[in-house]
Amino acid sequence: MRPMSRRTFINKSSSVTASGMLFHPLNFSTYYPMKKNHFDVIIVGGSYSGLSAAMALGRALKKVLIIDSGKPCNRQTPYSHNFLTQDGVPPHEIAQLGRSQVAQYSTVQFFDGLATEGRKIADGFEITTSNKEQFTAKKLVFATGIKDIMPTIEGFSDCWGISILHCPYCHGYEVRGAKTGILLDGEEAFEFAKFLTNWTEDLTLYTNGKTSLSPEQVQQLKSLHIKLEEKEIQKVEHEKGYISQLHFEDGSTAPLTAMYAHIPFEQHCDIPISLGAELDEQGYLAVDEMQKTSVEGIYACGDNTTRMRTVSNAVYMGAMTGMLLSKEIIMEEV
Template sequence: MSDHNTYDVIIVGGSYSGLAAGMALGRALKKVLIIDDGKPCNRQTPYSHNFITHDGHTPREIAALANLQVNRYETVKFFYGLATSGSKTALGYDIQVATGESFTAKRLIFATGIRDIMPAIDGFAACWGISMLHCPYCHGYEVRHEPTGLLGNGETGFDLARLISNWTNDLTLFTNGASTLTFEQTAQLDKHSVRIVEKEIEQFEHSNGHLSMINFRDGTTSAIKVIYAPVPFEQQCSIPESLGCELTAEGYIQVDPFHETSVKGVFACGDNVTRMRTVANAVGMGTTTGITVSKNLILEEF
């Protein structure tokens, strides 16, 4: 392995958390490679919110400025492509990419995010992040007081209705089939004027991701422009698990307070480690991880 392909730290994932970690490491004069395939999970989202100084900017604008600023640090390099596998070596860790090239580093940081698993309903995926929302703290203000739908059932649907009631009094819970709410939950939703629709959904009508109508399998329809929908997820990248990194019961990469995984020398930050899924939080975790890893290396080498 040539020195050209050897680094202090390899960061897999070059979105907000990975870029923040890269900046912290670059400012600590560490030789860093950021590997990114250019497919952030929020690429369909029109605007980002709740990130101070960037409220209302597009994800693309924020990422472009971050890339520009991180690129100013001469010890930080970028490889645009897909990381496909990783392995432990005598020097640290190897990361292989889709082109067949391999890179070595003393430490790894995975800022690879998660992959949302969409329900197989026509129109859902096209609306995701645009009018099919996951987070009221990211997007709730923009649709405040609007007629709002919730896609959910049982405990999850009930908890979501309680939360979203803060932003609007016009709520409908679409259970997409028979309700599994308890009698007490149903009564409480009724008390707060939350409607429950148990019809099975055939399709979400939309224009370029902007909802207009729900078509039900019984032939009826319901006009709606915004829906909150919690969906399951999986890790975007399988390399941490292949290296032995443990996952939590929820499916996140398990890390300690310093963002080190269960595998020594391997760190993780961003959406892949927490349900607190915001740009601001990803940046904060990335900065913390970059500082932690740089200090770790500095003290080890002293």
């Protein structure tokens, strides 16, 4: 799903479901003719949360366009875990299956490209793509995720999502008992290191420079057999994303199998902000219990709104958004 120089719409009139049953969606355009390039909802971001929102909206007979540039934040991750019925499945396979199922709904269309601009218009919103295509909709959903900001450590980005991890619930079982590191410092590092002792007893906290932990905190970690290393890291040695050892600026090395890191991020898409949507204190799009942003008519769901960064949560939030938004549209039309 890469940006393209021509318009790419996908819409299926019938297909075979995963269970082998032939599915014949009604051609709702017979009853609800579409104005050219105008939709009830434009969803920017066609990964797990966006697809889930589109399915709920499609099943509510709403005209939907999904714009997706094909760059999910977990694109390097080999396997997804802790998602019932999909445990151990590669993330791209989950997304492909989701897309094929959503495409069965005739009122849902796809555009493979990058949304670059958005503006408020009289009857809703207008979205412009990188190749200057323009689409309008009554409502917008942003399921665009976040963009991780990698530290300037050689090899780090190559390992991100493979052996450098963010979540023990997503990947901790697979590296249980392994020689594990944490790249972090401060109060968050202190609490996270204690938490990770559930998965391994061979744990080292790498602060990548002089630590800000108090002597009391260092002693408490030591009592839990958590080692502390303050040397600056120069390089992560790896084989196809799997760590073998760390190299330090002083020339020394340390063997390692896995490492956890909490790194900074920014919003993957700045269109919601340009339209006036507010961020919370952590940098996520602020939404209420209905998944509404601070701008009327704009919803958001998935990793761009929450620290709970899992495929299962993204799917849940998308389904909630699609149902709540479809109800809003229905009640506005009656």
